[in-house]
Amino acid sequence: MIPLWNQKASKRADGIVLWDYHVICIQKQKDANSSPKVWDLDSTLPFPSPLASYLRETIRPSFKLFSEFDRFFRIVHVPIFLRCFASDRRHMKDSAGNWTSQPPSCQPIVAEDGTVHNLNEYMEISAAEALRNVEAGTVDAVFSEKFGVVVSESQLEEFFSLIP
Known part of the structure; x- marks a missing residue:
């Protein structure tokens, strides 16, 4: 939280x-x-x-x-996110399988590779994942990694200043 x-x-x-x-x-x-x-x-x-x-x-x-x-940010390049993210909306159901909120009318999001749910892999962030230093090489990783890169709140502005 x-x-x-x-x-x-x-x-x-x-x-x-x-x-x-x-x-x-x-x-x-x-x-x-x-x-x-x-x-x-x-x-x-x-x-x-x-x-x-x-x-x-x-x-x-x-x-x-x-x-x-402490706040950390997972930065994922939009084209990668659109290809790889998936949510079957299970996070919107209670333990009995009932909707906690009315789901959107559009179809659940399925990743290009057929994955139906990986929201938790995008959401779960630990301090250990955060970049130690923000530099050009680490910024480049956001353009190739499925789950992007993780930065701390103090690194966020610097990270975006290095994107060409």
Whole structure:
């Protein structure tokens, strides 16, 4: 569980929510002078938001957390994610097999290789997976690895600054 601020699902004035996972899109502009943009469908911030302001307002790295709330990010290149991700929506059912929320009307997502569910492999992140250093070679891995790379919150902005 990680805290994120300025979230529509919040019932609090500061917009804080504890998510078990949260998916956003960070778009790196082709124009080298443009900052990366964050597309967060659950955010109350401008849509899209510049990465630096999104981090400051949503991640709030200055807010000191207990170590169990350290935030890590799995970064997966969109074309790889679209080919490899799969969800049969089992995470939306309770232990008796009943829906906890109404599922989307579209068909479940099946990966190109026929995998029907690998959401947990994308969601489960440990500190041990995080890159020790962000450098060009580690950034290149995001373009080839099925599960991308994992960075800490302090590495996120640096990571996107190194993407060509």
